[in-house]
Amino acid sequence: MRASLFITCYNDTLFPETGRAVVRLLERLGVELEFHPQQTCCGQMHANTGFRAEAFSQARRFVALYRNAESVVIPSSSCVAMIRDQYPGLFEELGNESLRSEFATLLPRIYELSEFLIDRLGVEDVGAYFPHRVTYHASCHSLRGLHVGDRPMRLLSKVRGLELIPLEIMERCCGFGGTFSIKNADVSSAMLSAKLEDVLSTRAEYCTALDNSCLMHLGGAMHRQFAAMRTIHLAQILSATEGSPPEEVA
Amino acid sequence: MSASAPSRQLILDRIRAATQNPRQSASNAAELSRSYIRRGKLGVQERLKLMIERLREYDAEVVDCVPEEVPAAIGAELASSGRRVFVAPEGLPAEWLVAGFDWKIDRGLENAEIEQAEGVVTAAFCGVADSGTILLHHSPSEGRRVLTLLPDWHLCILYASQVVETLPEYFDRCPSPGTPVLATYISGPSATADIEMTRIKGVHGPRFLNVILVRDGD
Amino acid sequence: MSGTLTGHPVLDPRLAPPFPIAALPLLRNAQLRENVAHATDVIQSKRARLVAEKTDWQELRRAAAAIRSHTLEHLGSYLEEFEARCTAAGGMVHWASDAAEARAIILELLRQEQASEVIKIKTMTSAEIQLNPALEAAGIHAYETDLAELILQLGEDEPSHIVVPALHVNRSQVREIFARSMGLKDLPDDPKALTAAARTYLRQKFLTIPTAIGGANFLIAETGSVAVVESEGNGRMCLTLPRTLITLAGIEKVLPRFADLEVMLQLLARSATGERMSPYTSLWTGVTPGDGPERFHVVLVDNGRSSILARPTERQTLRCIRCAACLNTCPVYRQTGGHAYGSVYPGPIGAILTPQLMHMEYAQSLPFASSLCGACYEVCPVKIDIPKVLLELRAQVVNQERGRAARLRDPMFIGMKVAHAILAGARRFRAAQWLGRIALRPFIRKDGWIHTLPSLGAKWTQTRDLRGLPSQSFRQWWTARGKEER
Numbered sequence: 034m035r036a037s038l039f040i041t042c043y044n045d046t047l048f049p050e051t052g053r054a055v056v057r058l059l060e061r062l063g064v065e066l067e068f069h070p071q072q073t074c075c076g077q078m079h080a081n082t083g084f085r086a087e088a089f090s091q092a093r094r095f096v097a098l099y100r101n102a103e104s105v106v107i108p109s110s111s112c113v114a115m116i117r118d119q120y121p122g123l124f125e126e127l128g129n130e131s132l133r134s135e136f137a138t139l140l141p142r143i144y145e146l147s148e149f150l151i152d153r154l155g156v157e158d159v160g161a162y163f164p165h166r167v168t169y170h171a172s173c174h175s176l177r178g179l180h181v182g183d184r185p186m187r188l189l190s191k192v193r194g195l196e197l198i199p200l201e202i203m204e205r206c207c208g209f210g211g212t213f214s215i216k217n218a219d220v221s222s223a224m225l226s227a228k229l230e231d232v233l234s235t236r237a238e239y240c241t242a243l244d245n246s247c248l249m250h251l252g253g254a255m256h257r258q259f260a261a262m263r264t265i266h267l268a269q270i271l272s273a274t275e276g277s278p279p280e281e282v283a
Numbered sequence: 284m285s286a287s288a289p290s291r292q293l294i295l296d297r298i299r300a301a302t303q304n305p306r307q308s309a310s311n312a313a314e315l316s317r318s319y320i321r322r323g324k325l326g327v328q329e330r331l332k333l334m335i336e337r338l339r340e341y342d343a344e345v346v347d348c349v350p351e352e353v354p355a356a357i358g359a360e361l362a363s364s365g366r367r368v369f370v371a372p373e374g375l376p377a378e379w380l381v382a383g384f385d386w387k388i389d390r391g392l393e394n395a396e397i398e399q400a401e402g403v404v405t406a407a408f409c410g411v412a413d414s415g416t417i418l419l420h421h422s423p424s425e426g427r428r429v430l431t432l433l434p435d436w437h438l439c440i441l442y443a444s445q446v447v448e449t450l451p452e453y454f455d456r457c458p459s460p461g462t463p464v465l466a467t468y469i470s471g472p473s474a475t476a477d478i479e480m481t482r483i484k485g486v487h488g489p490r491f492l493n494v495i496l497v498r499d500g501d
Numbered sequence: 502m503s504g505t506l507t508g509h510p511v512l513d514p515r516l517a518p519p520f521p522i523a524a525l526p527l528l529r530n531a532q533l534r535e536n537v538a539h540a541t542d543v544i545q546s547k548r549a550r551l552v553a554e555k556t557d558w559q560e561l562r563r564a565a566a567a568i569r570s571h572t573l574e575h576l577g578s579y580l581e582e583f584e585a586r587c588t589a590a591g592g593m594v595h596w597a598s599d600a601a602e603a604r605a606i607i608l609e610l611l612r613q614e615q616a617s618e619v620i621k622i623k624t625m626t627s628a629e630i631q632l633n634p635a636l637e638a639a640g641i642h643a644y645e646t647d648l649a650e651l652i653l654q655l656g657e658d659e660p661s662h663i664v665v666p667a668l669h670v671n672r673s674q675v676r677e678i679f680a681r682s683m684g685l686k687d688l689p690d691d692p693k694a695l696t697a698a699a700r701t702y703l704r705q706k707f708l709t710i711p712t713a714i715g716g717a718n719f720l721i722a723e724t725g726s727v728a729v730v731e732s733e734g735n736g737r738m739c740l741t742l743p744r745t746l747i748t749l750a751g752i753e754k755v756l757p758r759f760a761d762l763e764v765m766l767q768l769l770a771r772s773a774t775g776e777r778m779s780p781y782t783s784l785w786t787g788v789t790p791g792d793g794p795e796r797f798h799v800v801l802v803d804n805g806r807s808s809i810l811a812r813p814t815e816r817q818t819l820r821c822i823r824c825a826a827c828l829n830t831c832p833v834y835r836q837t838g839g840h841a842y843g844s845v846y847p848g849p850i851g852a853i854l855t856p857q858l859m860h861m862e863y864a865q866s867l868p869f870a871s872s873l874c875g876a877c878y879e880v881c882p883v884k885i886d887i888p889k890v891l892l893e894l895r896a897q898v899v900n901q902e903r904g905r906a907a908r909l910r911d912p913m914f915i916g917m918k919v920a921h922a923i924l925a926g927a928r929r930f931r932a933a934q935w936l937g938r939i940a941l942r943p944f945i946r947k948d949g950w951i952h953t954l955p956s957l958g959a960k961w962t963q964t965r966d967l968r969g970l971p972s973q974s975f976r977q978w979w980t981a982r983g984k985e986e987r
Contacts, residue, residue, distance in 0.1 A: 083868075
């Protein structure tokens with residue numbers, strides 16, 4: 034089984050360890066991974082901030098790059114949501130029929146990581162070992178955009194040694210919202226404060242999610258407050274085995 | 284009104300321009316597909332039980348009786364209310380005007396007179412069990428709208444045969460379009476939750492709702 | 502000094518500060534945040550329970566969305582049908598193309614009635630057209646009769662929620678307002694006593710003031726009827742007791758058939774207040790001799806709605822039935838309350854409706870007042886894809902900015918253009934990553950994290966740290982690994 038990894042612009046730059054964990058995990062499961070060095074960004078940041086024309090060109094590049102991929106795996110549900118929800122409208126607006134139909138054939142081959150594991154590989158137990166107390170935050174894009182449902186929970190439930198502590202309100206937005214965190218920094222911080230109260234009260238050691246965007250926001254506040262909890266991407270938990278814990282990041 | 288005729292045309296022109304290309308094929312609202320529940324599944328007894336349950340959730344008082352007992356049941360309800368002066372719609376059945384109380388029949392009562400009354404007794408058009416709603420069409424036995432608005436206490440006589448389970452079933456029971464001309468749907472006494480979300484009963488409109496459910500067809 | 506609703510700049514989109522600025526003092530108001538959180542939690546949990554119980558909830562939403570979409574597609578004919586039937590039944594229908602005209606029509610009707618006072622049922626449309634200040638200026642005193650609107654009017658405050666407008670006010674604040682305006686200095690602060698005080702105060706108004714102004718939840722085209730849904734009974738009072746009734750309604754309020762209410766009524770109360778049905782629904786058609794007002798006027802208001810109708814994606818905004826479920830679920834609204842939106846329509850629906858009613862000339866910060874979490878779309882009974890409309894409006898705002906010189910002084914605009922240039926190719930992207938590492942190095946502290954950043958970055962670091970950029974990007978690691986393996 035072959036798959037092409039779309040690492041995403043922000044994971045590439047800020048969270049390479051998540052990418053390394055995806056590689057470790059998928060290769061362990063027998064997937065032959067490729068990585069197109071020409072990749073940059075799906076265009077979400079621009080599309081969501083009103084810079085649609087700019088997002089067009091990024092969308093075009095994405096489709097051109099992956100038109101022949103067997104599958105595309107993306108460890109970020111917000112990027113997958115961008116591709117699934119907004120690319121169709123973008124291409125229709127562009128009026129480019131060949132591009133639109135090319136995308137239509139590519140779309141079913143695009144997977145968020147938990148979707149790839151469960152739907153494409155058909156596995157729930159990935160042989161992971163992570164003996165810690167963990168709480169799971171359902172990022173809005175994964176929950177309401179992709180409808181990943183209970184896939185992440187099913188994967189987490191098979192991780193040996195892991196104790197899952199549910200959030201009281203798992204589905205409430207953490208307040209990141211992309212450029213919202215800058216344009217409406219005060220409100221974003223208030224939402225963060227409310228979410229963090231819930232997260233910290235679980236007394237878990239780690240908070241995990243499908244998106245480093247949410248985790249960067251939650252983790253940034255945890256670090257600022259010297260909270261005794263850290264964030265970690267789901268890929269890193271799933272890639273960890275008994276002899277090989279996830280990379281330590283400060 | 285002719286004074287706003289230019290605006291009328293302007294608005295309609297704007298709307299026409301905005302809706303030039305209808306995308307949906309349905310040109311008639313009746314053609315739209317509807318897959319929600321229209322008919323209930325409960326049997327008669329369960330339906331009545333649900334109606335009573337929902338009414339009581341609103342703190343409405345509910346008693347039941349058979350048709351022959353209606354006047355006696357009314358008498359009992361009126362007596363236990365501690366009230367004496369009641370308004371009645373003009374078309375209320377004569378046998379419901381039980382003796383021992385001060386009845387004001389509405390043949391054009393002034394609001395001030397209705398204000399003097401302590402309660403009102405009416406029939407109803409329908410009851411919807413799902414929401415515990417009493418639906419009035421303001422027929423002669425149900426009375427003008429003001430009658431069930433000003434007094435503080437409302438006794439409603441509802442027949443089991445008038446009770447349906449779902450709201451769509453009520454709409455099925457309405458005769459042709461254009462009826463009712465006037466309607467009031469009552470789901471519990473008036474309430475507000477405007478102050479700290481604390482539900483307070485009885486802001487305006489009757490604070491007390493009593494229902495006699497008449498088991499006709501048992 | 503009269504109450505506002507709204508002569509107050511707080512809710513005038515032309516005068517209100519941008520959302521981020523309006524929000525800050527509200528975020529610092531702990532009492533407000535507590536009130537808002539409490540109120541929205543209560544309604545949300547009641548709603549959730551009833552939605553779970555209603556096994557055909559999704560089918561109802563689909564049907565409601567279809568009915569409303571269909572209505573909007575044929576709005577002209579349905580409005581004409583409503584007008585014909587209402588007129589045949591003794592009502593008088595007026596058309597107002599904008600707020601100023603609506604005010605003028607109403608003032609003229611009141612002049613004909615020689616009215617010096619009116620009683621009002623809550624109608625957001627009247628706040629939208631800024632009716633009350635116009636009435637005051639004409640020497641007509643308007644008594645708000647909804648408890649919340651009464652609280653706001655007497656307290657010279659503004660609504661902060663569509664359905665529970667005074668939710669930002671707590672009981673002792675209400676007590677203080679009532680004690681002062683009703684002259685009841687020994688009034689206790691429990692909600693029961695406060696409600697009883699309002700009941701007594703308003704009773705006289707209902708029985709003596711012969712002219713009422715109200716709104717409509719639905720206009721029924723097939724029969725020319727109007728439906729009003731309410732909890733308190735003040736609506737019934739205003740609809741039944743006065744001699745003259747003026748109903749103000751946006752043109753989008755129409756439904757094709759009486760039977761369509763079977764869908765809308767099942768959705769509305771569950772969404773708005775978490776009840777299966779609101780205590781009272783009133784339906785009337787024109788004038789009925791001997792029962793209710795002798796004179797009945799409907800004022801249909803456009804005020805920007807026909808422009809929204811014309812736009813394919815945005816048209817769904819007009820499906821709204823003003824239930825406010827989107828407000829109750831919105832994590833942004835939860836923190837700020839309604840006043841931050843600078844409009845009579847706050848929350849997610851306000852974020853898309855308000856700028857559009859203003860023809861995108863004002864309230865341009867509102868489409869950005871959202872983290873795009875999508876919770877609103879999930880609860881909307883008529884399935885308005887609010888996030889999709891938000892994105893569309895954001896693009897329009899940015900397109901406006903493209904034409905302005907001021908964009909060159911906007912760090913966000915410049916940042917996005919630079920980012921786009923960087924993301925256009927892999928080589929530039931790698932170069933930018935390398936530059937970024939160098940540029941950020943001075944900001945990295947001993948623990949490897951960044952605590953403070955300049956310019957836009959400061960918006961992040963005001964409450965969050967940022968991990969220093971790793972010295973090796975993922976693609977660099979991949980490339981190096983590939984070389985190792987060879």
